[in-house]
Amino acid sequence: MCDEQDLARWAKAKLTRRAFGGGAMAAGVAACAPVGVEAEANETFGGLTERTVGFDAPGGTMDGFFVHPAGTRSPLVLFWPDIGGIREAKRQMARRLAGDGYAVFVANPYYRDVAGQQFEDFADFASSGGWEKASPWRRRLDAEAIQADARAATAWLDTQPGVDRARGIGTQGYCMGGPFTVWSVAAVPRMKAAASFHGGGLVRESDTSPHRMLREDAHYLIAIAQDDDAKEPEAKTEFREAANANGAEAEIEVYDADHGWCVPDAPAYDQAEADRAWARLLATYAEAL
Template identity: 35%
Template sequence: MAKQDIEIKTADGLAKAGLFRPAGAAKAGAILYMDAFGPRRVLDAMAERLAGHGYAVLVPDLFYRNAPYGTFDVKTAFAVEETKVALMALVTGTTQDMTIRDSGAFLDALASEGITGPVGVVGYCMGGGRALNAAATYPDRIAAAASFHGGNLASEAPDSPHRKAASIKARVYVGTAGVDRSFPPEQSARLAEALRVAEVDHVIENYVGSGHGWCIPDHGSYDEAGAERHWKRLLAFFAETLA
């Protein structure tokens, strides 16, 4: 699967992105919202796998406002103070509101590449909440929104995704780690209640025994069986919703 490097004009500059096309005509477009460690080969491989099932997949650099920035060793980045500080500056400096604005440009980029119709979004870790907030902001363009080991999906923060549940028209799937300090049981219950009250078609599934980051191969908590289960769920979810 060939990667096409593109630049997307946003309100704040130019965001680099990878676009992965299927071998034949695309069934639909998809946006993959990255985790905190930024675009890298392992996310490209995940996008390639999704593209192999017929989707045109966009993987944008959410940290583009701070480019160029260094690469990070996922397994040690938070253990070394220097890289931990650099990473947290990128994460906290890229707000939910920024990504929400950018997501309109991401959707336009797919359309400009000839990929029209309903779009699916999927986010990992910090990308999970961004996928849900994008679905709430662009309800007529995003038909499916998935989050895997997403953090702070129903926190006290004013930009917490659960607060926008009433605006979501997409189907929602949330896969949670068995134990995850960034998405504890009380947040899961709060998110479920918000989606239920808003009459959003949703599933929240607990991957018991899996840790935060279990889907992504370069994470220390990667779990192959859990990752394959996530692929089975994501592909079925997109097939049912975007067909």
């Protein structure tokens, strides 16, 4: 996963919103609904209904962005963002997924400390001390906290129009959100698929390591960045062995792109490999949910 040295390098390169918040974003989400919409009330654009929501959770009021196809019920997806948290790039990714027929909740993982968006984009995060700001928030996000949040979020979302409660639930996460997906599946029986993209910490020494919490009846999509694999080449093998031992269905692949390649506002964004990972995500959800 990204570390402080990576962020320092990106900030030194003087990343700007114009550099990858404009060009890359436009390329990555050209097919999505209009940008810049965030409201407490329902707003409908291009057949999608979206709003900012908040509800009671173990750590206080959990907030996030909820978007789903209008006038129908769809399978639920719990979306865990990367270290930069909720921002327009993540809302656009959620809209894209909703356009493919899913009810998507982008969680604010930092709700115990702060509400809503904290950084405009990844350039803002990298250049404005994002690592120092987010590090104490992240330290509270262990397996127990994330599992409690996943239970609370899915229970509340199941009460909302637009969610098909007869279908299985999916969850996807990026960077630090990767392990959150596996923990979420372990906590919520109706969750049937976890997709981790350039996720960090999937194999750890602790008993709550994600690779020790796999479910036999769930599907796992583990998409690994090539530079992350170079740092921990044994992790994919250990995860595969754990999945085989559990009888869990797991697709584990190292992609020809660097950490962050799936996220349109990240410096490593790679549209071709991001589209390939997206296709595998849709295939996983189509089979599992």
